[in-house]
Amino acid sequence: MKKILIANRGEIAVRIIRACREMGLSPISVYSECDRGALHVRYADEAYAIGPSAPRESYLHADALLDVARRSGADAVHPGYGFLAENQEFAAAVRAAGLTFIGPSPEAIALMGSKTAARAAAARAGVPVVPGTGEPLAPDAPDADVARIADEVGYPLLVKAVAGGGGKGMRTVTDRTELIGAVGAARSEARTAFGEAAVYFERQLVRPRHVEVQLLGDEHGTVVPFVERECSIQRRHQKVVEETPSLAVSPALRQAMTSAAAAVARSVGYTNAGTIEFLLDEDGRFYFLEMNTRLQVEHPITEMVTGIDLVRWQIRIARGERLDIDPEAVLAPNGHAIECRIYAEDPDNNFLPSPGRILQLRAPAGPGIRDDSGAGAGLDVPIFYDPMISKLVAWAENRPQALARMRRALDEYLVTGIRTTLPFFSWLLAQPAFIEGRFHTAYLDEELKARNGRPFTEARPEAEEIAAIAAAIHATMTGAAPASATGRWKVQARLDGLRTGARPVRGGSAGGIRL
């Protein structure tokens, strides 16, 4: 293996490029129209255009990707996460083209990618699953049948996409009146996101935590589970903060959960990196939720507490190497790590996406800080893709110190030109319930509802005055100045600027200023 085609974009493409570099492999990038200037293009050895910005015409366009693999002489393909990472046809097509797919087999993707088939596989391996329907709802099921099936599962319940992931195609239903609307919405979102509208029901557990187990499996039958990740801090079913280890997991529970996760993976002959997600109830009982047959967004926190480079191991496993990591060591975390997913969203406006040009970006650094980012000053956050701009990770000897580091790093992080979720994280990390670890998967949505849109960005009168001062000084420095009439002032200001070395023009008060 010499050249790896990275069939992705953004921070994960950069992450994979870094692993390639450290292994002496040549990274090949692909880009859509709007990504020509992106970091993953500039960091790569070679980069190829694969089509227009819409994902369907570029990063989801399997033929275009395979064509680049051929042209560039790549011998392996890393799919990252999202896009085609869990698409068994793509994995099979990569293999059929004589290339190595850096991930599990197409068969494993197909089996575990279907949420209903995966639940059945977990049950066969003796692992409890969240109560719910065994089969997807028929696409043409009459409303009355849907309601009857829902009654059997019991309320509150979740409508989930069979092909789901990342919280898309998922809806909570608290009673019968919301059911049919929620099924319709979940189906439509699932069709858009995954090309498959099938949905099923799961009972909603009372205040569960989301705890997941990272696995690596080699092609020689070894499966190694890692210390758990706690991912209960979610907004609209999307993880926004992850940490490891979980405050809710005792050593005995860790032993039980990681053994169960490994049992499920072994039972389906799973290879490469994958994650088994569990729900953990208030009594310490855990239930199989689903398996992600790919590298997870939140993999860095596991790397921070185990010292294992998961992407490097993905590549080594794909080359046929044997896992030789100490299974005991990766269950014993060194310190504590936490990740915040920084999004180009406006937390003060219902978290609406905030695409646009980044004017200024300075990432935090220093002890225990890792920032996996695909963004930079001068780059646009495109409207076409997930608006995550960075994963900010803090590591320290223990949780309180890790939180202190994260708060410090959030304060250091400077992004202007777009709105980001940085102020939201500063708020969250100051909440007593969060600090004490008293939370569950609905915690954040409940807190946000209680806040009722109260802004996270404090409107400090001082900042307002500083903005006024900065604007006036900027105008003075650039030589643009007020004049008695609009239109004339620009010329006058420029002439004066030339004559006097950008000294301001003195004049009346009715003009305009331009940058």
Added chain:
Amino acid sequence: MQYEVEIEGRVRTVIVTRTGDGFAVRVDDHARIVDAVRIDAHVLSLLVGELWPTHDTGPADRGTDARRRLGPRTSYEVALSRAGSAQLIVSVGATPFTVTLNGRRRAKDVAGPAGAGPQRIVAPMPGKVIRVLVQAGDAVLARQPLVVVEAMKMENELRAARDGTVAAIHVKEGASVDAGAPLIDIT
């Protein structure tokens, strides 16, 4: 140099005077000494020193013993970008402000969350209208969801900023909209 600076709906008078190594700045009646350095096309670093206002006896006193009367020098990083002909977006830390310098007074963004009067709900980005949740004539409450626009693979609920009545609906479900396209008017 005197500027009328409109910020967050308020007009402030800012007087900037070059001094030897910086600027003396007065916002309304609050005097400060500012050291300003341009970092790049968009970014200024400001060190803002408070002047103790009670002992300020006038310009004659200012030059002689300014240093002793300086309070703490607070560091700010400020990013400026142009937004329209006379408007700047000025970000102090993470907080962006829309600033108009000496310009004609602009009506505040009608979709803004604060203030009173009619609201126009506009598409925040290009996308597709998935659902319209209200009808013309409906009474709506602040933060009530009005319309769902799908963009960046997510469905986004756009909400009313204040209580009001739906005056007009400009789009149909299924329509593709550009950024800034009017969706719903509320009076």
